[in-house]
Amino acid sequence: MTDRYPNQPIIFTDDAWIMSEDPPITPEIIWEKMIRPFEGMPASLWWAVGDHEVYHHETEIGEIIGDGYDLSELSDFERRKALNFRHLTETTSGPLTVISSLCREAGIEFLPRFRMNSHYAYYAPPYTDNVRPGFGRYRQENPHLLIGRPGENIPEDTIDWDIRTGKDYAYPEVRDYAYSMITEMFERFDVDGVEMDFNRHPGVFRREEAHQNRYLMTDLVRRVRKRLDEVGAERGRHLKLAVRVAPTLANAARMGLDVPKWMTDGLVDTIIAGVGWIPFEMPIAEFVEEARGTGCAVYGCLEGLRPLVDESALRAASYRYWEAGADGIYLYNYFTLPPTWIRRTIPELADPARLKTMSKRYEADHADRIQYGGHGGAFRNAVPAAQMPITLIETSTGRGPVVNIDVADDVEAARAEGKLGRCTLGVSIEHFAPDDKVDVLLNGDLLAWGTGRESYMPGGRKWPTLEGEVGLQYDIDSPPLRKGVNKVEIRRRPAANDVGNQPVVTNVEITITYQDT
Missing domain, CATH: 2.60.120 (Jelly Rolls)
Structure with missing residues (x-):
C-alpha cells in the first residue's frame, strides 16, 4: 500500500488556534485563514485536537470543551473554543471533519496530533474541588492514575513536582484510554495517519520507573501501528504513524521511549526529534544514523521562539538538519505568523539547495530559557544542558x-x-x-x-x-x-x-x- 501523499519536506503544526477565534467560525473562515496559505506549498499540515484530556473535535470518547459547564464558568479562551465547536457541529459535520476535508481538497497531507501528556501549571492541582474546567474530568476523577500519587509529599519547584499531574502510562487504564482516543481519530475520520506527541509534554512515567517501562510504551505504539495497518488495508492505502520524542536517543530512553526499537521493528513511519529549543546543538545525526535502512523518516523540530523567529537563525538551524541527513523540518508554534511569512519562508526552508547560499546565523544554545514551574520542569526532564550562559x-x-x-x-x-x-x-x-x-x-x-x-x-x-x-x-x-x-x-x-x-x-x-x- 502507498501513502496518499509523499513525505513533504516541511511539517507545519497547528495548535488549533482557529478554534479560539471570535465565534462563530465557518468552513469558509477555516479555509481562508488556516488552509489556503498552504495550498501548493511543499508542506503537510498537522493539527492538535486538544489538551489535558479536553478536546475540540467531534470525539465520542473524550471530554469536549465546555460540556457540562455553563458558559459563565469558562475562561474567555475556553468559551470561544466551546462556542466555535458547538457552532461547527450544529452547522457542519464538525471541526475535524471539515479541516480534514478541506486539506484533502487542497492536496495537503493532514494528520491529527495527540498530546500524550500535559503538565501546564495554570490549572489548579487535582485532588480538590477547586479546578478549572480546562483541567479535565479524567484527571479529577482518576487521581490514582497520575504520576504524583494522592497525598504524596513532593518538593515544589522540582521536575517531579512539575510533572505530578500528568497521566502515568504505567497503568493499563491510561494506555487503554490513549489507545482509544488515538485510534478513534483515524477510524472515524478520513485522515492520513496520526501523530503521538511525547513532547507535549515530556514525561509519561514516574521518573524512577521510566527507563524500565520502555516496553509498556512500545506495547502501546505497537497496538496503534497494528490498528493503523488494519484500517489502512480497508481503505487501500498506508496510514502514517509519527512520534515526536526527546532531543537525544539517550534522553528518550531515560524517559521510557525506545526509539531505536520503534524504528527497527517498523512501528513508526516518522520520527520527529526534539522540542525545538536546542536546534544548534541537538544531535540530529544520531537519529538519522539510527534510522538508516529502516525506512523511517527523520525530521528535526524547530520551535517559534527566540532565536528561531529570526529568519537568518531559522535558515541556519534548518540547513544544519538538512546537512545532517534529515528528511525534513518540523515547524512547531509558527502558526501565529501571517500567511505572507508562510508562503515566503516555507519554500526556502524546504529546499536545501536554495538554503545553501543564503545568509545564516549559527548560535550556541541556551540552558536558561527553560524555567521550573508547570511545563518548564517537564521540558527540563527532556532537554539536555546547553552551553549558554x-x-x-x-x-x-x-x-x-x-x-x-x-x-x-x-x-x-x-x-x-x-x-x-x-x-x-x-x-x-x-x-x-x-x-x-x-x-x-x-x-x-x-x-x-x-x-x-x-x-x-x-x-x-x-x-x-x-x-x-x-x-x-x-x-x-x-x-x-x-x-x-x-x-x-x-x-x-x-x-x-x-x-x-x-x-x-x-x-x-x-x-x-x-x-x-
Whole structure:
C-alpha cells in the first residue's frame, strides 16, 4: 500500500488556534485563514485536537470543551473554543471533519496530533474541588492514575513536582484510554495517519520507573501501528504513524521511549526529534544514523521562539538538519505568523539547495530559557544542558571556556569559489566592567581585544554599568572559520581595577553571508 501523499519536506503544526477565534467560525473562515496559505506549498499540515484530556473535535470518547459547564464558568479562551465547536457541529459535520476535508481538497497531507501528556501549571492541582474546567474530568476523577500519587509529599519547584499531574502510562487504564482516543481519530475520520506527541509534554512515567517501562510504551505504539495497518488495508492505502520524542536517543530512553526499537521493528513511519529549543546543538545525526535502512523518516523540530523567529537563525538551524541527513523540518508554534511569512519562508526552508547560499546565523544554545514551574520542569526532564550562559572567571592557566558552534555551510568551498561574503563572530557579555578585557580565539587563532567592534548598552554609553551588556563583533574568514564544529575560546584578562564583578557570556554567534545575497 502507498501513502496518499509523499513525505513533504516541511511539517507545519497547528495548535488549533482557529478554534479560539471570535465565534462563530465557518468552513469558509477555516479555509481562508488556516488552509489556503498552504495550498501548493511543499508542506503537510498537522493539527492538535486538544489538551489535558479536553478536546475540540467531534470525539465520542473524550471530554469536549465546555460540556457540562455553563458558559459563565469558562475562561474567555475556553468559551470561544466551546462556542466555535458547538457552532461547527450544529452547522457542519464538525471541526475535524471539515479541516480534514478541506486539506484533502487542497492536496495537503493532514494528520491529527495527540498530546500524550500535559503538565501546564495554570490549572489548579487535582485532588480538590477547586479546578478549572480546562483541567479535565479524567484527571479529577482518576487521581490514582497520575504520576504524583494522592497525598504524596513532593518538593515544589522540582521536575517531579512539575510533572505530578500528568497521566502515568504505567497503568493499563491510561494506555487503554490513549489507545482509544488515538485510534478513534483515524477510524472515524478520513485522515492520513496520526501523530503521538511525547513532547507535549515530556514525561509519561514516574521518573524512577521510566527507563524500565520502555516496553509498556512500545506495547502501546505497537497496538496503534497494528490498528493503523488494519484500517489502512480497508481503505487501500498506508496510514502514517509519527512520534515526536526527546532531543537525544539517550534522553528518550531515560524517559521510557525506545526509539531505536520503534524504528527497527517498523512501528513508526516518522520520527520527529526534539522540542525545538536546542536546534544548534541537538544531535540530529544520531537519529538519522539510527534510522538508516529502516525506512523511517527523520525530521528535526524547530520551535517559534527566540532565536528561531529570526529568519537568518531559522535558515541556519534548518540547513544544519538538512546537512545532517534529515528528511525534513518540523515547524512547531509558527502558526501565529501571517500567511505572507508562510508562503515566503516555507519554500526556502524546504529546499536545501536554495538554503545553501543564503545568509545564516549559527548560535550556541541556551540552558536558561527553560524555567521550573508547570511545563518548564517537564521540558527540563527532556532537554539536555546547553552551553549558554557562561560565567567568566579568571583561571590559573589563563585559559577560558570553549564554546562549540556547529556550522553546516561549506565555507571553505565557498571561499575558494569566490562566493563567500562577510562573516562575523559575535560575543555578548553582561556585567562587563570598564577595565574588563577578553581575548577570543576561533579554532586556535587569536582575535585580540581591540581588533573587533565593541558596542555597549544601554543608551549607547561608552562604558556600561555592571548590569549592562557589551557586544563584541569580529570579522572572520575561512580559515579559521570552517564547516563543522568551530571552537570559540573566551579568555578573561586580569582586570587592572578589579571591582569584583563576574562577567557572563550570554551569546556566541557566527553569521555567514554570500556574495549577491
